[in-house]
Amino acid sequence: MLRAVEEATLLVNSDRTKRVELDVQFLFVDKDRRAINHLTEELKQRGYGAKIDKTIHLVCSEFVDAADGAMALVRRHTPKASTAIFFLDQYGYTDVPSTVVRRIFSDLPNSEVVLTFHVASFATYTNDELADRIAETLQVDIRKALAGRTIDDLKQSDADWRRFIQGALYQALVTGCGARYFTPFFIRGSGSGQKFDGGFRFDDVARHQSDAALREQLGKLVLAQAEPKRLGDIYASTCNGSPATAYMYKVSLESLASEGAIVITSSEGKRRRLARYMADGDFVEANRQARFLFSS
Numbered sequence: 551m552l553r554a555v556e557e558a559t560l561l562v563n564s565d566r567t568k569r570v571e572l573d574v575q576f577l578f579v580d581k582d583r584r585a586i587n588h589l590t591e592e593l594k595q596r597g598y599g600a601k602i603d604k605t606i607h608l609v610c611s612e613f614v615d616a617a618d619g620a621m622a623l624v625r626r627h628t629p630k631a632s633t634a635i636f637f638l639d640q641y642g643y644t645d646v647p648s649t650v651v652r653r654i655f656s657d658l659p660n661s662e663v664v665l666t667f668h669v670a671s672f673a674t675y676t677n678d679e680l681a682d683r684i685a686e687t688l689q690v691d692i693r694k695a696l697a698g699r700t701i702d703d704l705k706q707s708d709a710d711w712r713r714f715i716q717g718a719l720y721q722a723l724v725t726g727c728g729a730r731y732f733t734p735f736f737i738r739g740s741g742s743g744q745k746f747d748g749g750f751r752f753d754d755v756a757r758h759q760s761d762a763a764l765r766e767q768l769g770k771l772v773l774a775q776a777e778p779k780r781l782g783d784i785y786a787s788t789c790n791g792s793p794a795t796a797y798m799y800k801v802s803l804e805s806l807a808s809e810g811a812i813v814i815t816s817s818e819g820k821r822r823r824l825a826r827y828m829a830d831g832d833f834v835e836a837n838r839q840a841r842f843l844f845s846s
Contacts, residue, residue: 551576551637552576552598552606555572555574558572559571559572573627574605575605575607575623575627576605576606576607577607577609577620577623578606578607578608578609579609579610579611579613579616579620580609580610580611581610581611581612581613582610583610586608586609586610589608590602590608593606607623613638613646613650614646614647614650617650617653617654620634620636621653621654621657621658624658624661625657625658631660632657632658632659632660632661633658633660633661634658634661634662635661635662635663635664636654636661636662636663636664637664637666638651638663638664638665638666639666646665647689648689648690648723648726648727648728649689651663651665651726651727651728651729652726652727652728655727655728655729656728663727663729665723665727676701677701677702678700678701678702681693681696681701689726690723690725690726690727691725691726695725720734730786731786731789731790732790733790733793760792760793760794760798761794761798761801761802764792764794764798764799764802765802765805765806767788768784768799768802768803768806769806769811769812771784771788772784772806772811772812772834772835772836773811773812773836775834775835775836777835778815778833778834778835779833779834779835780830780831780832780833780834781799781800781803781814781828781829781830781831781832781833781834782829782830782831784799784834785799785830797825800825800826800828801825803825803828803834804823804824804825804828807822807823808823810837811836811837812834812835812836812837813834813835813836813837814828814832814833814834815832815833816829816831816832816833817831817832817833
């Protein structure tokens, strides 16, 4: 995170004559005193020692106990925006209950939360007892997500039970944490020995596939609309199930508009044709005078 901010600072100032400094506070929380001591030494060795207790804060505590102080720091540092990124590493899947994440979203509505889980390990070693314990601690309804089936039943009868269990945990967490927007990322380390084919990929081939699929799906969605919808509402209601960005949506809509399949107009009634001019408040509707075919 420290390096990322330094790199961002370089990029922001790459073509500026007047330098801009990013005012960022870092708070690292760990319940293990040895981990805090080790991090302190690493920071000093890497040249960050002078920033400790100024812009870098180290707290030896459970995150649940440190959460109120962390949120207070955010409010002091960014009183208007109340913006922060929380990286919460779920060691053992039971460290941070969903109620704490809901409180973050409630008190700091512009913040983001990144939850990390070793899902392959969870899917391999979990059983009904562990699933119930995790559900109780995280305060999520994994049982509902599993549709009443037991873990043992899944392992014996479902050829792709790992993906089903991982999906159930993910679904339960999203519901329990109250996140309006969410994106799943599955990261497989080299040499991990685990294979997972779900989730989104972000290479050039995946980008091309995403563009093609998004264009077709948006076309079908708009044609099925009984009345015009705002672009922002279309994005908000569908983005959680897509790897596409807001701009990728606009590019797909630009393509559909250029072919006459849809019509996009501003709130003032001005026709929108180019992605770079589209806004969330623009209205999107099917061109009822056009015919457009999609593959099934």
